[in-house]
Amino acid sequence: MDIPKVIREMALQARQAARALGSLSRGVKDQVLLRMAALLEARRAELQAANARDVEKARAEGHPAAFLDRLTLSDKVMAAMVQGLREVAALPDPVGEVVKMWRRPNGLWVGRMRIPLGVIGFIYESRPNVTVDAAALCLKSGNAIILKGGKEALHSNLALARLMQEVLEEYRLPPAAVQVIPSVAREATLELLRQDELVDLIIPRGGEGLIRFVAEHSRIPVLKHYKGVCHIFVDASADLDLAESVCFNAKVQRPGVCNAMETMLVHEGIAPEFLPRMHRRFREAGVELRGCPRTCELDPQVKPATEADWGCEFLDLILAVKVVPDLDAALEHIARYSSNHTEAILTRDYDNAQRFLREVDSSVVLVNASTRFNDGGELGLGAEIGISTSKLHAFGPMSLEELTTTKFIVYGHGQVRT
Amino acid sequence: MDIPKVIREMALQARQAARALGSLSRGVKDQVLLRMAALLEARRAELQAANARDVEKARAEGHPAAFLDRLTLSDKVMAAMVQGLREVAALPDPVGEVVKMWRRPNGLWVGRMRIPLGVIGFIYESRPNVTVDAAALCLKSGNAIILKGGKEALHSNLALARLMQEVLEEYRLPPAAVQVIPSVAREATLELLRQDELVDLIIPRGGEGLIRFVAEHSRIPVLKHYKGVCHIFVDASADLDLAESVCFNAKVQRPGVCNAMETMLVHEGIAPEFLPRMHRRFREAGVELRGCPRTCELDPQVKPATEADWGCEFLDLILAVKVVPDLDAALEHIARYSSNHTEAILTRDYDNAQRFLREVDSSVVLVNASTRFNDGGELGLGAEIGISTSKLHAFGPMSLEELTTTKFIVYGHGQVRT
Numbered sequence: 001m002d003i004p005k006v007i008r009e010m011a012l013q014a015r016q017a018a019r020a021l022g023s024l025s026r027g028v029k030d031q032v033l034l035r036m037a038a039l040l041e042a043r044r045a046e047l048q049a050a051n052a053r054d055v056e057k058a059r060a061e062g063h064p065a066a067f068l069d070r071l072t073l074s075d076k077v078m079a080a081m082v083q084g085l086r087e088v089a090a091l092p093d094p095v096g097e098v099v100k101m102w103r104r105p106n107g108l109w110v111g112r113m114r115i116p117l118g119v120i121g122f123i124y125e126s127r128p129n130v131t132v133d134a135a136a137l138c139l140k141s142g143n144a145i146i147l148k149g150g151k152e153a154l155h156s157n158l159a160l161a162r163l164m165q166e167v168l169e170e171y172r173l174p175p176a177a178v179q180v181i182p183s184v185a186r187e188a189t190l191e192l193l194r195q196d197e198l199v200d201l202i203i204p205r206g207g208e209g210l211i212r213f214v215a216e217h218s219r220i221p222v223l224k225h226y227k228g229v230c231h232i233f234v235d236a237s238a239d240l241d242l243a244e245s246v247c248f249n250a251k252v253q254r255p256g257v258c259n260a261m262e263t264m265l266v267h268e269g270i271a272p273e274f275l276p277r278m279h280r281r282f283r284e285a286g287v288e289l290r291g292c293p294r295t296c297e298l299d300p301q302v303k304p305a306t307e308a309d310w311g312c313e314f315l316d317l318i319l320a321v322k323v324v325p326d327l328d329a330a331l332e333h334i335a336r337y338s339s340n341h342t343e344a345i346l347t348r349d350y351d352n353a354q355r356f357l358r359e360v361d362s363s364v365v366l367v368n369a370s371t372r373f374n375d376g377g378e379l380g381l382g383a384e385i386g387i388s389t390s391k392l393h394a395f396g397p398m399s400l401e402e403l404t405t406t407k408f409i410v411y412g413h414g415q416v417r418t
Numbered sequence: 419m420d421i422p423k424v425i426r427e428m429a430l431q432a433r434q435a436a437r438a439l440g441s442l443s444r445g446v447k448d449q450v451l452l453r454m455a456a457l458l459e460a461r462r463a464e465l466q467a468a469n470a471r472d473v474e475k476a477r478a479e480g481h482p483a484a485f486l487d488r489l490t491l492s493d494k495v496m497a498a499m500v501q502g503l504r505e506v507a508a509l510p511d512p513v514g515e516v517v518k519m520w521r522r523p524n525g526l527w528v529g530r531m532r533i534p535l536g537v538i539g540f541i542y543e544s545r546p547n548v549t550v551d552a553a554a555l556c557l558k559s560g561n562a563i564i565l566k567g568g569k570e571a572l573h574s575n576l577a578l579a580r581l582m583q584e585v586l587e588e589y590r591l592p593p594a595a596v597q598v599i600p601s602v603a604r605e606a607t608l609e610l611l612r613q614d615e616l617v618d619l620i621i622p623r624g625g626e627g628l629i630r631f632v633a634e635h636s637r638i639p640v641l642k643h644y645k646g647v648c649h650i651f652v653d654a655s656a657d658l659d660l661a662e663s664v665c666f667n668a669k670v671q672r673p674g675v676c677n678a679m680e681t682m683l684v685h686e687g688i689a690p691e692f693l694p695r696m697h698r699r700f701r702e703a704g705v706e707l708r709g710c711p712r713t714c715e716l717d718p719q720v721k722p723a724t725e726a727d728w729g730c731e732f733l734d735l736i737l738a739v740k741v742v743p744d745l746d747a748a749l750e751h752i753a754r755y756s757s758n759h760t761e762a763i764l765t766r767d768y769d770n771a772q773r774f775l776r777e778v779d780s781s782v783v784l785v786n787a788s789t790r791f792n793d794g795g796e797l798g799l800g801a802e803i804g805i806s807t808s809k810l811h812a813f814g815p816m817s818l819e820e821l822t823t824t825k826f827i828v829y830g831h832g833q834v835r836t
Contacts, residue, residue, distance in 0.1 A: 242832040249834035369830025391823040393811040405809040412787025414660040416667035
């Protein structure tokens with residue numbers, strides 16, 4: 001395969017497809033999504049057969065169980081994909097929305113209209129269900145998508161893309177609106193990252209290594225999601241029952257994800273009362289605690305934390321615990337160690353709540369709620385295509401709106417500039 | 419000078435300054451801007467003396483008159499800078515605005531709050547007035563700025579930065595909020611472009627060469643403004659008096675700027691009537707016309723256009739003219755040759771106006787008004803720091819809002835995820 005030629009051709013086709021997608025009405029887009037959902041259900045066996053080839057090969061290669069699990073299109077995963085398509089169809093269409101309109105002294109009416117970004121390159125690991133989720137969000141927001149999934153999922157991804165392309169053709173839409181790169185070579189990824197004249201945005205999804213690789217080699221803007229080192233600050237005035245419930249949820253409910261709590265900061269005024277009861281709950285759930293000297297003093301069962309534990313994304317049942325003298329010290333610690341992902345304060349103090357919301361420089365900042373709510377669905381945006389931890393274009397969970405931009409539209413009646 | 423060390427230190431200081439700027443109230447920021455304006459007036463002679471050194475050197479080096487003109491801080495330019503500071507002080511503060519707030523089924527209140535981007539690197543040519551304009555916009559939007567101007571303006575820029583830093587110190591704010599790189603070496607620019615851990619955004623302003631250089635070497639996101647190849651389509655139903663006035667304004671009022679018209683597309687139905695009268699006006703103003711075969715047929719004085727004339731940014735009293743059979747052909751021509759900057763339709767047809775607004779993929783799309791309105795001030799945004807012709811983060815003129823992003827704020831009362 002002549003990779004540069006193939007990728008260049010795919011990008012050109014995507015560019016053309018994007019032009020057609022940009023002016024589709026919501027009705028057509030929703031019909032296409034619902035038809036894809038129906039076809040996914042009707043052809044489940046066929047898709048699972050393609051997937052089985054990938055899974056068998058990966059198993060033979062000795063991939064661990066968790067990897068095979070993510071790779072497998074089980075009945076449950078298939079049903080979730082179908083459900084996902086239906087949910088995206090039910091979301092409002094961001095394209096064409098005029099977000100604001102105002103009148104100028106010379107009588108011009110000026111507005112900002114949402115439009116698609118154009119062509120999106122999506123680079124991810126071996127999770128074939130993501131293929132359909134990402135394509136649905138791009139389609140609904142009027143963008144063409146070029147997908148490069150993990151090499152172990154190639155057959156699954158190609159089968160899913162073929163099915164989606166069939167539906168596009170059925171509706172006389174360009175099949176290049178959804179394309180899977182038919183190569184597992186790293187060179188194909190690199191070539192995609194060079195198409196800055198044709199591709200508008202790259203979204204990588206996966207581990208830190210993948211994201212750094214993409215960011216390093218891309219000539220196209222990249223929306224990055226590095227890591228989630230989420231903090232909760234339990235203030236002196238916190239309701240301790242609420243704090244126990246929220247901190248437990250943030251650490252234990254699903255420790256392997258980016259919005260789980262990694263460091264708990266506790267005001268010294270309540271630490272003697274709060275830490276023992278909180279630690280008991282954590283220990284019952286198998287959480288390993290690593291504490292600052294004061295924490296270890298208050299609870300000698302806690303292992304001393306090392307410098308490397310602050311700012312560490314454990315992604316596991318491990319928690320760093322630090323006692324701080326006041327809100328300022330908590331803010332200082334967060335400014336130094338957080339990954340700008342998600343932080344929460346638990347407090348009954350009005351001023352501290354407002355200051356925390358205002359001053360913490362993270363994509364989602366919460367008062368009296370679990371960090372686990374940093375999620376497009378949970379915040380009410382609908383399905384998410386990723387979470388951005390850098391500020392340009394989008395900061396936080398990205399859904400349909402974040403896959404658009406705005407242009408200015410101007411209604412005049414002959415105005416000229418003097 | 420150890421350039422990498424100096425630039426790194428400046429970026430670190432800017433980062434710290436940004437943290438302090440982010441939580442300033444509007445009152446303080448406006449006082450600082452107004453004090454800068456007052457000091458610019460009071461110390462005009464001193465600043466003009468620093469500027470005179472730059473101008474004399476540039477003159478001795480043989481720079482052309484237009485260059486020296488842009489470099490000179492004349493009384494008029496000084497007055498405009500003072501006025502600019504006062505106008506930015508009068509603009510609303512974007513920081514802290516909650517642009518939307520909604521309630522979730524579980525009772526969480528979720529909002530999006532505007533926050534500064536952080537640290538902005540601004541790279542531009544030898545126009546020292548831009549130093550103050552850009553610093554004012556960054557300060558008002560809570561961002562720290564690192565400025566790298568053209569080498570011929572170094573003394574002027576350093577003097578202006580010193581004055582602004584004096585005011586910052588007077589208000590006990592970090593002077594590193596506004597820094598001018600004290601080196602003219604290209605290496606200093608390159609080093610700035612490598613500070614992706616500390617600098618959030620690069621805005622280059624100047625000719626295409628400068629912008630391409632920056633885009634090519636930056637590891638930081640860049641908001642690009644390549645060129646303005648602006649089109650006006652005069653539809654069959656256009657009011658010919660209005661069309662004459664708007665097209666004349668768009669080409670002649672200031673031909674050297676990015677929002678001037680470069681190609682006029684004329685519906686064949688009105689070309690025989692419109693072209694002769696329009697061309698007469700253009701010729702009286704000294705505009706050179708280059709036409710398609712049909713244009714030359716209708717007006718034999720027009721010189722035939724070559725392929726290079728379509729999509730050319732003349733920045734001069736030169737205009738390409740093409741007769742097209744219909745709106746579709748006009749849209750096709752624009753999709754092929756435009757630079758996504760500004761396009762207008764002149765029409766009395768409702769459907770054609772709406773289709774043009776919807777389908778043209780440019781940052782500003784107008785009906786019955788001059789392309790010259792693509793400007794932050796003219797569209798009502800206030801002063802602009804540039805015009806983005808790529809879609810990510812901002813598309814079109816960029817003012818205070820475009821120097822911010824939003825974070826999610828969440829008010830809860832103990833919600834956990836289940």
